[in-house]
Amino acid sequence: MDAHVGWLFRNDRTPASRYAPDLPADRDVRTVPRASSALRVLILALPFAAGWLISGSWVSALTALLWAGLVRLALLHHVTWRGNSLCHVIGERPFRTRGHDRATNLWPLALLSFGESRHTLHRADPTCARHGVDRGQLDPSAAVIRFFERLSWVWDVRCPTPDRLAARHA
Template sequence: MITATISQEAPTRQAQQQPQRDILAARLAYLTVGLPTLGTIGAIVYAIYNGLWVSDVVLFAVMYVITGLGVEGGLHRYFTHRSFEASEPVKAFLAVAASMAAQGPVVFWVANHRLHHAFADTERDPHSPQPQGPGIRGRLKGLWHGHVGWLFQVKKIDWSRHTRDWLQDRRVMKINGQYFTLVLLGLVIPGFIGGLVTQSVHGFVGGILWGGFARVFALDHATWVVNSLGHTIGHREFPSRDESRNIGILAPPTMGGSWHNNHHARPSLAMTRRHWWQLDLVGEFIRLLDHAGLVSNVRYINSDTGSDA
C-alpha cells in the first residue's frame, strides 16, 4: 500500500511532483506495515477462539501463491529485469496479482528495485542492510533498514527516470492507477470465496483475515527477508560487487527468490536456479508459460539451447 498513483505524464512534471509523492509514500508505509500486522494478530486471535478452518488455510495458500507469482515472477523478473516477453493476458495477470500483494504499484516497485541493482549495498541502494554504525547495534540498525525501515524513509527519486519503458505501456499504467482498488480486492475476494464455500460468516471473516491480511503479512516478510538477510548471511557461489547471498532454506516461501547471489550474478535471467537441487518455483512457472507459448524470449542460462541445465 505504498505511494501514490503514477500517471502517464512527461518526465519533467513527474520530477516536479516527486517530493509530494515521497512524503505520501512515507506516510503510507505505516499502513503497509501496520495493517497486515494487526490483521495477522486478529487472524490468530480469531482462530484461537473460533478455530482454524480448512478454508482459511486453503485461501491463505492459494492467495499466497497467486500474489507471490505476481511479486517474484511479475514485479521482479518481468517488470524489473525484463527476463522474458509476456503476452498481454500474462502481463495483465502478473500486474494485477502483484498489485494485490500490496507491496506498491508496479512503477514504484520497479524503480526502487532497479536502483537496488544499480547501486547494491552502497549509500544509494534504497534498502541495503549494511551496518549503520559500529558493533551489534549498527548491524541491527542496518538489518532493520534493509528489511522494512527503508519504507519509512523512501529516498527522493524520479521514478519516471527508471521506468520509462512501462510509462509508455497503457495497460500497465492503467493497472498501476488502480492499485488501491486491487489491494482492497485482494483482501475482500478470499472473504467472499470463503463465505460462499462454507456458507458461513466464519468462512467470510476467516477468508479476509487469513487469505487477506495474514497472507499479505507473510509475503511481505518473505520478500523483505531477501533484502535484509539475503545481503547478510548465506552462501556466495558467485563473486559480485555486492553482498548478495543464497539462503536455501528460504527458497520455498520466497518461491526461488532467496537464491539471491545467483540472481545478482546474472539478474537478467528468468531463473535463479543454478543446480538441479535448487528449488525455483517461479522459474518453473515461467518455463511452463514458455512451453505453453504464453511468454517468449525467455532468458535461460544457455540462450542458444533454451535450457538452464
C-alpha cells in the same frame, strides 16, 4: 532493519526511466499503479466472499478474510522482505557480484520464496530468468516463466547458458 522494512518509509524513488526504461513505456505496467486501490480491496474481498459463499456465515467469512487475506499477505510480504534483509547477511555466494554487493543464496528461504532467495545469480546476472541453476536447486518461479513461455504469454526469456554461468561463478 532498513533492508527489511525501513526502505518502505523513505521517499527516494528509484527512477524507472534510468534502470528499466522499457517499463514506463509498457501500457500494462502503467495500469497496475492506477488500479492498485481496487486490487487491494479485491485481494481482501475475494477471501471474505469465498468464506461467505462456502458456509453462508459471517464467522466463516471473517475467518477466511483473516487467514486467506491478512495472514497470507503478512507472510508474503515478510518472506519478500526477508530476501532483502537476510540474503545480504548470511548464506552462500557462489556467483561474483559487484564489490559492494553482499547478496547471498539462502536455501531455507528459497523454499518459501518460490526460489527468489537465490540472490547472487539475480545480482550477478539480473536479466537471467532462472536463479536456482546449480544441481538440486528448485526454482519454481523459473518453472512458471517456462510455462508462460510455452503458452506464448512471455517471450525473449533469457535462460542461463554454461558460458554465462561460468563467467559469473566466484
